[in-house]
Amino acid sequence: MDVTVSLSRSFADEHGPIGFPRGFPLDRERDFDDRRIPSLSPGLRRDACSDHPVDADGIPPANILSRYYAENFFGVRLAHSLMERSGLGTEGNFPNYLTTIDFWNLCLDNIKLNNDEGQGCTPQPLPLSTWGMIFSAVNQMDTIGSGLKRFADLVPLIPSNVLVKIGRSPERVMIHYSRAGEASERGDRYLEIIALVFHCILLWGSAAPIEIDQLSLSSLLDDRDGSPLAGLTDDIDRHGTGLTVSYSKAVLDLPLGVRKYQSPPHHETTTFLELAARIRQQGGRRQSATVEKLRPLLLRGPLSQQQAADRMGISVATLQRRLARSGTSFRLISQEMRCEKLLSLLRTTANLDDIAFDLGFSDRRSLWRACQQWLGMSPTEYRNAHMS
Secondary structure, three states: OOHHHHHHHHHHHHHOOOOOOOOOOOOOOOOHHHOOOOOOOOOOOOOOOOOOOOOOOOOOOOOEEEHHHHHHHHOHHHHHHHHHHOOOOOOOOOOOEEEHHHHHHHHHHHHHHHOOOOOOOOOOOOOOOHHHHHHHHHHOOOEHHHHHHHHHHHHHHOOOOEEEEEEEOOOEEEEEEEEOOOOOHHHHHHHHHHHHHHHHHHHHHHOOOOOOOEEEEOOOOOHHHOOOOOOOOOOEEEOOOOEEEEEEHHHHHOEOOOOOOOOOOHHHHHHHHHHHHHHHHHHOOOOOHHHHHHHHHHHHOOOOHHHHHHHHOOOHHHHHHHHHHOOOOHHHHHHHHHHHHHHHHOOOOOOHHHHHHHOOOOOHHHHHHHHHHHHOOOHHHHHHHHHO
């Protein structure tokens, strides 16, 4: 069966006809600023980047977004509620800046709480796994070239108002994202999120180090608020509305499906965390060179101290000595990276056995013990707390 027909039927079976998800009236007013979410008891408090990490022009580092970015995207009330749930502050005391990982986690929380992958930015809610069906279909294609065509063909099948066009030049292939109707800041921020997620899908499915050559972002948005896509290329400008992501034409022949797409949004979250670690290393808050090299290695997968030292081309003794000079240790950094990854993966619907494997635990009992130690609650309790 053609995958387009299959996608249309599966969406209709699960959510009603395309464009009309079951359970949502067609004239439903969607003002997310007025949606109240009860606060949670405080779990593990994560510190946001509450200082003012900007350059002389007021532009934050590549791994930082302004609080306004989140407030404009979610709506002020919902943004504050989500930040409070995540331990990022309380009313009247929210940080001026968030890390991109914090923002990604807020998006995951909002999807789970409201069952809406549209994040309140689409004409109708997009139930969980709506985008996942498209990404799964794309990942079944033989090459990135055929995957891009399939992506552009399938996006109109969901009521997102997102439009995707694929263009080519002698040297590049371009993915242009736009929205039907009047352009807006909020809508163009949603396009940034979709473009980032799809980039992660290509990285996951190809298992290749695909690089973005050029980004053309919306002129409706301000550099001083940052962008989740910043740091993925040095060639960034702002022009018009929507956005365009350009890759070298060489990526078109890369195979897809090298890694199966089976657990949304687990795979894209894992990939995003690796990207975020690299961006932080390149342009975020600077740490020692040894720490900056070690963090991305640990985020890709569990390593022993010997394995990490080997990959860095130094001895274990040298690694220990350099980390000690920075006031830390291999064990502390390893635990920090695992905890950071755990917090994001528990916000997905990934199986706990898969999360345990990703974090290097032998079984889910070891994961349970780590959660109790790091979060003060079990994995299930943490998930329930972020879904209630």
